[in-house]
Amino acid sequence: MKESTGTGATAEPAIRVEGIKVRQPSTGRTLLSEVSFEVAAGESVAIVGESGSGKSLTVRAMLGLLPQGLEATGQVRIAGERVDDDPRARRRQRGGVVSLLMQDPFTLLNPLRRAGRQIADGLPKGADAAVEVPRLLAEVGLPANVAGRYPFQLSGGMRQRIGLAAALAGGPRVLVADEPTTALDATTQREVLSLIRRVQRERDMAFVLITHDLRLAFSTCDRVMVMYAGRVMETGSAAAVRHEQFHPYTRALLAAEPPADRRLAVIPSVPGAVPAHDAAAGRCGFADRCSLAVPECRTGVPEPRPVRVSGNVREGRLSACLRAAELPAPPAPEPGVVSRPPVAAEPVLEVRDLRRWFAGSPHPALAGVSLTVAPGEVVGVVGESGSGKTTLARCVAGLERPDGGAILLGGADCSDYGRMGRAAVRQARRISQMIFQDPYSTLNPARTVGATLREALWADGRPAGPDDLARLLESVGLARDMAGMRPAGLSGGERQRVAIARAVAGEPRLLICDEPVSALDVSVQAQVLGLLAELRERLSMAMLFITHDLAVVRQIADRLYVLESGTCVETGLADRVLDAPEHPYTRTLLASVPDGSGDWLD
Amino acid sequence: MAGRDRGLFLLRRFAGTVVVVALLSVGMFGLLYLAPGSVQQTLLGTRPATLETIAAIQARYHLDEPLPAQYLRWLGGVLHGDLGTSVRTGMPVADMIGQRLPLTLALVGYGALLALLVGVPLGVVGALRRGRAADRLVVTAGVVGLSAPPFAVGLLLLVVFAAGLGWFPVYGTGEGLADQAWHLTLPAVALAVGAVGMFVRFSRAALIRELDQDYVVFARARGLSGAAVIGYALRNSLVPILTAAGLIVTGMLAGTVLVEVTFALPGLGSLLVDSVTFKDVPAVQALGLLFTLLIVAVNLLVDIGYSVADPRVRFGGRTS
Ligand SMILES: Nc1ncnc2c1ncn2[C@@H]1O[C@H](COP(=O)(O)OP(=O)(O)OP(=O)(O)O)[C@@H](O)[C@H]1O
Ligand code: SF4
Ligand SMILES: [Mg+2]
Numbered sequence: 001m002k003e004s005t006g007t008g009a010t011a012e013p014a015i016r017v018e019g020i021k022v023r024q025p026s027t028g029r030t031l032l033s034e035v036s037f038e039v040a041a042g043e044s045v046a047i048v049g050e051s052g053s054g055k056s057l058t059v060r061a062m063l064g065l066l067p068q069g070l071e072a073t074g075q076v077r078i079a080g081e082r083v084d085d086d087p088r089a090r091r092r093q094r095g096g097v098v099s100l101l102m103q104d105p106f107t108l109l110n111p112l113r114r115a116g117r118q119i120a121d122g123l124p125k126g127a128d129a130a131v132e133v134p135r136l137l138a139e140v141g142l143p144a145n146v147a148g149r150y151p152f153q154l155s156g157g158m159r160q161r162i163g164l165a166a167a168l169a170g171g172p173r174v175l176v177a178d179e180p181t182t183a184l185d186a187t188t189q190r191e192v193l194s195l196i197r198r199v200q201r202e203r204d205m206a207f208v209l210i211t212h213d214l215r216l217a218f219s220t221c222d223r224v225m226v227m228y229a230g231r232v233m234e235t236g237s238a239a240a241v242r243h244e245q246f247h248p249y250t251r252a253l254l255a256a257e258p259p260a261d262r263r264l265a266v267i268p269s270v271p272g273a274v275p276a277h278d279a280a281a282g283r284c285g286f287a288d289r290c291s292l293a294v295p296e297c298r299t300g301v302p303e304p305r306p307v308r309v310s311g312n313v314r315e316g317r318l319s320a321c322l323r324a325a326e327l328p329a330p331p332a333p334e335p336g337v338v339s340r341p342p343v344a345a346e347p348v349l350e351v352r353d354l355r356r357w358f359a360g361s362p363h364p365a366l367a368g369v370s371l372t373v374a375p376g377e378v379v380g381v382v383g384e385s386g387s388g389k390t391t392l393a394r395c396v397a398g399l400e401r402p403d404g405g406a407i408l409l410g411g412a413d414c415s416d417y418g419r420m421g422r423a424a425v426r427q428a429r430r431i432s433q434m435i436f437q438d439p440y441s442t443l444n445p446a447r448t449v450g451a452t453l454r455e456a457l458w459a460d461g462r463p464a465g466p467d468d469l470a471r472l473l474e475s476v477g478l479a480r481d482m483a484g485m486r487p488a489g490l491s492g493g494e495r496q497r498v499a500i501a502r503a504v505a506g507e508p509r510l511l512i513c514d515e516p517v518s519a520l521d522v523s524v525q526a527q528v529l530g531l532l533a534e535l536r537e538r539l540s541m542a543m544l545f546i547t548h549d550l551a552v553v554r555q556i557a558d559r560l561y562v563l564e565s566g567t568c569v570e571t572g573l574a575d576r577v578l579d580a581p582e583h584p585y586t587r588t589l590l591a592s593v594p595d596g597s598g599d600w601l602d
Numbered sequence: 603m604a605g606r607d608r609g610l611f612l613l614r615r616f617a618g619t620v621v622v623v624a625l626l627s628v629g630m631f632g633l634l635y636l637a638p639g640s641v642q643q644t645l646l647g648t649r650p651a652t653l654e655t656i657a658a659i660q661a662r663y664h665l666d667e668p669l670p671a672q673y674l675r676w677l678g679g680v681l682h683g684d685l686g687t688s689v690r691t692g693m694p695v696a697d698m699i700g701q702r703l704p705l706t707l708a709l710v711g712y713g714a715l716l717a718l719l720v721g722v723p724l725g726v727v728g729a730l731r732r733g734r735a736a737d738r739l740v741v742t743a744g745v746v747g748l749s750a751p752p753f754a755v756g757l758l759l760l761v762v763f764a765a766g767l768g769w770f771p772v773y774g775t776g777e778g779l780a781d782q783a784w785h786l787t788l789p790a791v792a793l794a795v796g797a798v799g800m801f802v803r804f805s806r807a808a809l810i811r812e813l814d815q816d817y818v819v820f821a822r823a824r825g826l827s828g829a830a831v832i833g834y835a836l837r838n839s840l841v842p843i844l845t846a847a848g849l850i851v852t853g854m855l856a857g858t859v860l861v862e863v864t865f866a867l868p869g870l871g872s873l874l875v876d877s878v879t880f881k882d883v884p885a886v887q888a889l890g891l892l893f894t895l896l897i898v899a900v901n902l903l904v905d906i907g908y909s910v911a912d913p914r915v916r917f918g919g920r921t922s
Contacts, residue, residue, distance in 0.1 A: 065823055068732075068814075095825020103825075107816040110834045112912060122824045150913045163820070170825050 012080040014173040015039040015062065015173050020074035022057050022066065022230075031070070031277050032057050032230040034303070041173070044200060044207040046217030046238070050253070050274050050521040051492070055210045058227070059176050063100055065088045075346035079173060095122055095170030101196075102181040105159035109151040115162045116147025119286035125366045136165040141195060157188035168203075175200060176208045185384040186548055186592040191600050193220055194601040195506035212521060214254050215596035218242045223316075226250050229285035230277030232304050236317040242596055244330075246319035249286045251330055256526040260551035260578070260593040262336025266533075267555060269526035273491055284322070292323055294499060339574045340377070340558045346411070347372040348431065348542050349396065354405035356391050364392040367566035368405070373510060378536060378543040380557030380574060382550060382589065387563040389546045393514040396544065398425070398436040410509065430460060433503035437515035449473075449498050450483030453505060460506030460574035475538075476501040477531055493524035500531065507539050514546045529555055550593050554578055562586050619898050623891060630890050631673050634883050663689060676887060677886030679693050686884030690877065695888045698873065703892075705775060706869035709861070710854045712786055713793035717850065720794070721801025722843065725838070728802065729809035740802060756792035756864035763788060773866040789865045793857050797850045804846035808839035840911045848904035852897045 015038060022032040032054040039045045047055045061072035064087065076084040079097050083089045102108045110118055119136055120129035124467045134144040140161040160180060167175060177196060181189035197220060200207045211217050217224045218238045225235045226247065234247040245251045255268040272289045283298040284290070290297070304318040306470045309325050310432040321327070358363040364389045366583055373379045383389050394400035396407055398417035407415045414420065436442045443452060453472055455463035470480035476497040487495055496516065503511060516532070533556060536543060547553050553560065553574065560577045562570040562585065570583040581587045594600055655805035660666040664675060679686050685695040721744075728740035764772040776785035812818065812835040820830045870889060879884035909915040 063823060066817055091825075093825075094823060099825070100820065100823035102816055102820050104816060108820045110817045110821070110838065111836070111914065112837050121821070121826050121830055150917070152914050153917070166820075167824050 012041075013038040013077075014041045014043070014079060015208070016075075017058075017062055018075040020058065020061050020072060020076070022054075022061050022070055022072045024070050026069055029276075029278055030090070030281075032061070033176040033277065034301075035074070035227075035230075035232055035367055036304075037225055037232070037235065039206045041206055042204045044197070044209065044221040046211055046215045046221035046224045047227060048211055048214050048253075049222055050212055050523060052274055052276070053227040054230040054277070055212075055227055056178055057230075059100070059178060059208060059210060063094075063098065063176065065100070068467070075469060076190040089385070095172065096124060097172055098174040098176065099167040099170060101160075101167045101174035101175065101177040101180050104183045105156045105163060108163050109159055109166075111151055113150075114147065115149055115151065115154065118557075119147070119162065119166045119169050122166050129220075132169070136169060139168070139199060139537055140165045142592070154339055154586065155188075156184050157192060159257055160184060160192050161195065164192075168199065171478050172205065174206045174208070176210075178210045179212070180209075182212075185374050186550075187384060187588055190592040190594075190601065196602055213257070214250070214522075215257055215592060216594040218596040219594050219598060219600035222514065226253070229275050229280045231285055231301070232318075232320060233286070234317075234321075235304065236314075239598065240314070240317060241494065245285075246314070246324040246327065247321045248290050248327065251327075252289075253522060256522045258526070258529070258552055258555045259333075259504045259577055260552040260590065260595070263339055263554050263575070264334050265337050267526040267529055269530055270523055272526070273493065273524070274521075277455060284320070286321075292327070294323070296361070297322055297398055342559060342573070343374040343376050343377055347408075348375050348410055349373040349544065350406075350408040351392070351396065352408075353405040354392065354395060354407065355403045356395060356400065357390075357403055364566045366395070366405075367401070369561075369563065369566070369568050370405075371568070371571075373542050375509065376536075376540045376542055377559065378557050380545045380553035381561045382547060382553055382560060383563035384548060384589070386565070389548075389563055390514055393434065393512050393544065394548050394564070397432065397512050398428065399434075416574045428505055429508075431508060432510040432512055433506070433508040434512040434514065435496070435499050435503050435516050437519050439492070439499040439519075440487060442499055443495060443502075445487050448483065449478075449485050449487070449490075452498065453501055455484070456502045456505035462506065472505055475504070475535070489594045492520055493527060496520060496524075496528055497531065500528075500535070504535055504539065504541070508541065510544065511535075512544045512546075515548070516545075517552060518547065518549060525552070532556065550578065550589055562589070615902075623894050626890055626894055627887055628673065628679070630887055631669075631676075631883065634878075634881055634886060635669060637881065676884065680888075680891070685888040688877075688882055688885045690880040690882040690885065695884050698885065699870065699892060700887060702868055702870050702873050705867060705873060706855075706858050706862070708782070709786055709789055709793065709858055709867070709869060710851065712783070712790035713797065713857075714847070714851050716790055717797035717801055718792040718847065718919055721798040721806045724798070725802045725805030725807075726809055728806040729813065730832070732810060732813075737806075740806065744799040744802035744806075747795045747797075748803070749799075750795055751842070752792050752796060753860040753864050755795045756789065756861055759788045759792055760865070775867060786867075789861050789867060791863050792864070793854055796857070797854060800846060800850050800853075801843075805839065805843050808842035809835055812836075812838045837911075841908060844904055844907045844911060847907075848900055851900045855893060855896055855900075 015324050017038070018036045020032065020035040021030065023030050035054070035058050037045065057066070057070070060066045061207065062076050064083070065138050066072055072084070074084065075082065078093055078524065081089055081093070083093060109115070116133045118375065119133050123129060125133050133147050137144055137146055140167070142158065142161050145155070146158065146162070151162070152309065154162065154399050180196065181192050184192060193216070195355045202514045209217065209221055209223070214224070218241070221238055223235065223237050224241050226249065228249050234250045239252065245254065252270045256270070258264065258267055270289045275285060275288065282301060284293070284302050287293045287297045302320045304320040307314040307317040307319050307324050344424060349372065351369060354366050354369045355364065356366040369388065369392060371379065381389050381392060391400060395402045401416055401418065405415065406413060409428050412424065412427065412433045416427070417425055420428070450469055453469055456465040457468060457472070462468065470484055473482055478494065478497050478501070482494070487498070490498065513532070517528050520528060529552065532543070535541060545553060545557055557574045560571065560574045562577065564585045570577060570581065570586050577586060578590065581590055603765045664672055667675070676686060687693065688695050688698060691698065711760070726741065728737045731737045760772060764770045770788045771785050774783040818831060818835055821834055858869060859871035859874055862869040863875055873885065874889045877889065
């Protein structure tokens with residue numbers, strides 16, 4: 001029992017997992033190995049890591065719910081019962097002993113069944129649905145009449161509450177939640193998380209939370225376990241890990257998360273990307289990106305071991321770094337820098353009283369929004385989903401026709417691209433370009449990166465020889481041989497870089513960015529934000545930066561507009577709005593950014 | 603709001619149907635005119651082609667008028683509820699169709715029912731046993747069914763079960779319900795073989811897709827019984843299966859032509875073949891109209907089925 005150092009290591013832990021390994025026999029790949037951990041009864045543990053680090057597979061293997069074609073080995077004991085070799089015990093335990101809440105509230109419910117019925121389906125035999133369903137609904141903060149509704153009639157937050165009620169219906173002693181709030185708005189996310197934590201404490205359940213957000217893990221759970229490339233890197237109590245990290249990867253992950261309370265000159269980012277488990281076989285998975293790596297790091301796989309600093313064992317801490325004890329003290333937090341003062345110049349973009357009302361929607365998407373962007377200025381537009389941010393961006397980019405109001409690009413009226421002549425449209429496209437949240441859907445999957453970029457250069461009347469292409473690729477931090485690849489072969493960060501390269505090929509004066517980093521992992525997000533800041537300097541490009549993430553907008557925007565249901569409720573210098581918000585809605589948004597403290601959810 | 607949307611939808615649908623029917627009838631009219639051989643030739647038969655007889659025929663069937671006038675005359679009749687008189691038999695077209703419609707409807711209904719009852723359960727078995735021997739068997743059977751031409755299947759069935767074993771009659775329609783069903787069984791099977799393949803393919807694919815959805819994993823994870831979980835997935839595969847059913851039934855309407863000829867059944871299909879051979883323009887036009895309307899009716903039924911199966915359609919909600 002080399003691993004058992006959990007705080008509540010009393011009698012029998014609620015979960016004990018030893019040496020889990022997940023393989024895909026058809027390809028011979030190993031996706032996960034040597035994952036061991038314990039969760040005591042009533043304890044909450046967060047599994048943290050970037051996309052592809054193996055968090056989901058870990059809990060899926062633990063619950064015996066692996067996707068088709070994957071196999072797990074290793075010991076799993078749940079509530080004292082060995083279940084990994086006993087499918088019937090697993091089936092017996094599901095619902096009553098252990099239950100799972102999944103990530104996406106829009107897909108986790110049966111779309112054709114009323115909410116109340118779905119909750120009732122999970123009740124133990126003999127329970128009276130007429131009594132239990134309203135009780136469960138009340139427990140998750142929903143009125144009883146929601147039982148009669150179909151999932152499509154409910155908002156994302158309500159669906160996730162229904163999901164929670166359904167997961168709780170069998171009265172489990174262990175609740176596992178796989179990124180239960182990632183698909184929700186920041187404010188809804190905080191509500192749902194605090195609800196889950198309250199229920200967990202009231203019912204005294206053991207709780208496993210999967211998240212990619214280290215600060216959210218600190219705020220929600222007693223202990224954290226950091227994973228990378230299919231292995232455990234570091235474990236410890238939330239407070240201790242927050243205070244002191246014994247693995248370089250944990251440090252890098254924490255540093256890459258932008259703070260909401262100040263603007264950093266640069267967000268520290270580690271170059272490179274998370275390797276696949278097998279690509280890092282026989283060595284430390286982080287070695288290629290680790291600035292402290294020594295030759296021994298590549299001769300074997302470092303196991304998670306208790307950390308001993310100057311002779312003293314750190315209670316409850318494990319680290320899979322060979323040099324855990326000798327890591328240099330982390331650098332002091334960078335002081336903040338102030339955002340740039342506004343520029344007094346003819347604006348490159350002026351939006352006047354923009355209105356848009358979609359047919360069939362109960363309220364307008366844009367109810368008269370006005371804003372300006374000066375040359376070289378970065379203007380942030382923040383708000384929750386449904387506040388009209390994306391509609392605004394799409395109107396400015398000519399992808400959506402406003403019902404009223406005016407859009408002036410470089411002084412020319414671009415309110416209705418349909419009525420503009422060809423030359424005028426081309427001129428507008430040279431002034432402004434757009435990048436989107438999901439780079440995958442905006443890149444043509446059939447074309448190589450090179451073909452896409454060459455077309456963009458041509459469209460702007462620029463030379464598009466191999467050298468020009470290479471220069472463009474280098475300007476976004478991609479290697480020149482990437483030109484021959486297709487989008488399917490690229491990672492999310494690389495795709496977004498290609499999309500950025502396409503947008504800046506013609507050196508536009510304005511770049512419209514619609515949630516450009518929200519689909520990316522924190523470390524990739526830091527890289528892309530760094531790239532955007534650099535491009536902005538080099539091309540003296542203005543940006544209209546749309547995001548729901550206040551910490552991100554803090555790092556890049558000079559001025560802010562806060563949108564709520566289609567109206568602008570607050571505007572001003574970014575520092576002023578975020579340090580001294582005047583409107584209650586801005587304050588709510590700010591409060592929903594996890595700060596890593598244990599009382600964030602209270 | 604939703605009510606107005608639905609009204610608009612129906613209106614658009616109706617207008618679309620009218621346009622399709624109009625184009626189709628003009629097309630058929632033109633094609634029949636262009637096809638080799640002429641009506642008067644057929645009508646004359648072995649009689650000597652004297653000037654009088656030709657003139658009489660031309661006057662009787664208005665063949666001396668220019669083509670557009672002939673078409674408009676026919677159209678005017680249809681709009682007044684008169685489908686015209688068959689050139690071939692001299693009977694009103696409406697009566698001829700009325701006699702033969704029940705048989706074709708019964709054949710298609712019987713065939714569709716057979717295909718549904720065999721195809722969907724097989725598809726479900728395939729999906730639940732994905733990748734195993736039973737699944738491979740089901741998939742292979744589906745492919746074989748799909749690629750077998752209905753008339754060949756019909757001939758084979760006739761040779762084996764009617765001529766050889768003598769279990770079923772070789773032709774005719776029978777008297778009384780049971781006897782009629784017995785007579786229609788082989789034709790319906792011939793019609794259903796291909797449709798079974800389609801149903802297997804569609805229902806298997808739909809169910810496999812649903813079984814991979816999050817809500818199925820979530821249902822299993824919170825301890826729902828295997829039957830309840832499969833129930834969730836089946837209910838959700840209903841909409842794609844309905845879509846397939848619409849396609850299959852419309853396909854069967856076309857399939858009746860060959861099957862009715864093979865089994866010498868006096869249905870609409872064989873009527874169509876006879877009328878086309880004879881250049882019986884009023885009959886062909888009316889049949890074209892009828893088949894179009896039948897297809898529209900099937901699609902309408904499918905739409906109604908959607909709104910029964912899916913509350914998102916019923917409440918005019920957005921699918922998300
Ligand atoms: N069904 C599957 N078949 C093959 N490989 C898979 C499958 N599911 C996941 N993987 C691979 O296993 C690794 C770990 O995946 P996993 O889903 O556990 O990551 P994760 O940490 O949950 O990431 P995310 O934050 O994106 O959810 C990844 O490299 C992934 O590509
Ligand atoms: S083991 Fe070596 S490479 Fe890995 S994190 Fe530690 S120092 Fe870096
Ligand atoms: Mg995951």
